[in-house]
Amino acid sequence: MKIAFSTSGETLEAPLDSRFGRAPKFILYDLERDYFEVIDNRQNLNTSQGAGIQSAETIARSGVGCIVTGHCGPKAFRVLSAAGIAVYNCGEATVADALKAFREGTLKTMDSADVEGHWI
Amino acid sequence: MILAVASGKGGTGKTTVSVNLARQLGSGVQLLDCDVEEPNTNLFLDCTEPEEEIFGIPVPCVDEALCDGCGECGRFCQFHAIVSFGTKPVIFPEMCHGCGGCMAVCPKRAISEVSQRMGLIETSRSGNITLIQGRLDIGVSMAPPLIRAVKARLQDGMPAILDAPPGTSCPVIATLRGTDMVVLVTEPTPFGLHDLKLAVDMVRELRIPFGVVVNRMGIGDDRVYAFCGKEGIPILLEIPYDRRIAEICSRGELIVDALPEYSSLFATLLWNIKELRGMERRASYVRSAN
Ligand code: SF4
Numbered sequence: 424m425k426i427a428f429s430t431s432g433e434t435l436e437a438p439l440d441s442r443f444g445r446a447p448k449f450i451l452y453d454l455e456r457d458y459f460e461v462i463d464n465r466q467n468l469n470t471s472q473g474a475g476i477q478s479a480e481t482i483a484r485s486g487v488g489c490i491v492t493g494h495c496g497p498k499a500f501r502v503l504s505a506a507g508i509a510v511y512n513c514g515e516a517t518v519a520d521a522l523k524a525f526r527e528g529t530l531k532t533m534d535s536a537d538v539e540g541h542w543i
Numbered sequence: 544m545i546l547a548v549a550s551g552k553g554g555t556g557k558t559t560v561s562v563n564l565a566r567q568l569g570s571g572v573q574l575l576d577c578d579v580e581e582p583n584t585n586l587f588l589d590c591t592e593p594e595e596e597i598f599g600i601p602v603p604c605v606d607e608a609l610c611d612g613c614g615e616c617g618r619f620c621q622f623h624a625i626v627s628f629g630t631k632p633v634i635f636p637e638m639c640h641g642c643g644g645c646m647a648v649c650p651k652r653a654i655s656e657v658s659q660r661m662g663l664i665e666t667s668r669s670g671n672i673t674l675i676q677g678r679l680d681i682g683v684s685m686a687p688p689l690i691r692a693v694k695a696r697l698q699d700g701m702p703a704i705l706d707a708p709p710g711t712s713c714p715v716i717a718t719l720r721g722t723d724m725v726v727l728v729t730e731p732t733p734f735g736l737h738d739l740k741l742a743v744d745m746v747r748e749l750r751i752p753f754g755v756v757v758n759r760m761g762i763g764d765d766r767v768y769a770f771c772g773k774e775g776i777p778i779l780l781e782i783p784y785d786r787r788i789a790e791i792c793s794r795g796e797l798i799v800d801a802l803p804e805y806s807s808l809f810a811t812l813l814w815n816i817k818e819l820r821g822m823e824r825r826a827s828y829v830r831s832a833n
């Protein structure tokens with residue numbers, strides 16, 4: 424399975440970005456092959472609305488089974504749920520720490536959005 | 544004539560100017576509160592019980608039995624209001640602009656329209672004033688469609704005053720478009736001047752004749768006057784900074800009713816507006832004749 428991490432960098436040492444919708448990049452980590460790729464999410468930073476939805480579409484198209492991030496808004500959460508992607512909530516500082524926590528099974532899945540959209 | 548009252552920032556006294564001017568007019572006038580996120584004009588007027596009309600916009604609704612998850616609808620929608628990847632689409636009615644595009648592109652004809660409530664249009668009366676007020680539901684972010692619906696209630700032949708939302712963004716443009724004249728309300732302070740400049744750029748862009756009302760004359764400095772002088776912008780009225788005016792407004796009363804000594808202010812404003820309108824008409828007549 425592949426898992427996605429929201430981040431601002433391109434390596435596993437990069438910080439985990441706590442904002443799902445407006446994270447600059449996603450690291451897609453392949454658990455079976457211990458290999459990762461980086462995808463850009465940058466176009467989102469400029470949209471006033473719907474950034475979370477766009478990010479969720481990007482993630483859904485990337486073929487991952489779950490996403491590890493800080494906070495996820497309601498719209499993005501609905502898209503991810505519809506696409507069958509589990510959302511894991513994580514407060515770890517770096518992608519590597521978050522990956523370790525995921526492997527150890529200490530991360531919790533979110534069953535609802537934990538932040539309101541910013542325009543409410 | 545359709546007159547809009549606007550300002551680059553909130554709290555300058557737009558609503559005060561609108562309601563007092565409407566009352567001063569004396570004969571039948573339509574007053575439209577286009578600040579649909581926070582309509583408050585009714586607080587200044589002793590109104591009849593409002594007639595309410597629900598306002599909605601058409602949003603898509605997908606028939607799961609027909610949809611094959613092709614994703615065309617999501618690829619079409621620029622607003623990310625409908626999203627699909629191999630499954631039945633997810634719809635975000637609050638982001639939909641009601642353009643109907645997704646319905647048109649769906650190869651399976653799986654999408655139909657349902658009306659999504661966005662707010663209310665309230666119509667009430669107070670003396671010579673017919674008040675039409677839009678009220679967006681809480682959490683709804685799209686003001687322009689409701690503003691257009693409020694403006695669609697305008698009756699030809701009866702003068703109208705439109706109380707615009709503050710600022711210079713889309714809801715303000717939606718309010719000002721198609722009006723004959725704009726009154727920009729400002730304060731003689733550096734902040735007032737800053738926002739006035741933005742508002743002036745906006746109305747010039749829209750090519751609508753306009754003039755300025757300076758509220759709370761006496762506070763601040765004279766830079767607003769210098770700016771208007773340099774730009775050739777007429778000052779239609781100055782409202783003095785008077786504690787009694789502030790009290791009247793905070794009690795939700797009309798200056799023209801409660802402070803008769805100030806009713807001449809709004810008579811002057813009315814006169815200046817008519818004068819400016821006459822000048823504009825002559826100027827455009829000359830322009831078209833050349
Ligand atoms: S375009 Fe029509 S058939 Fe295709 S995903 Fe959208 S609703 Fe379904």
Ligand code: SF4
Binds near residue numbers: 641642
């Ligand atoms: S009607 Fe237009 S804005 Fe609304 S979902 Fe369809 S394509 Fe998007």
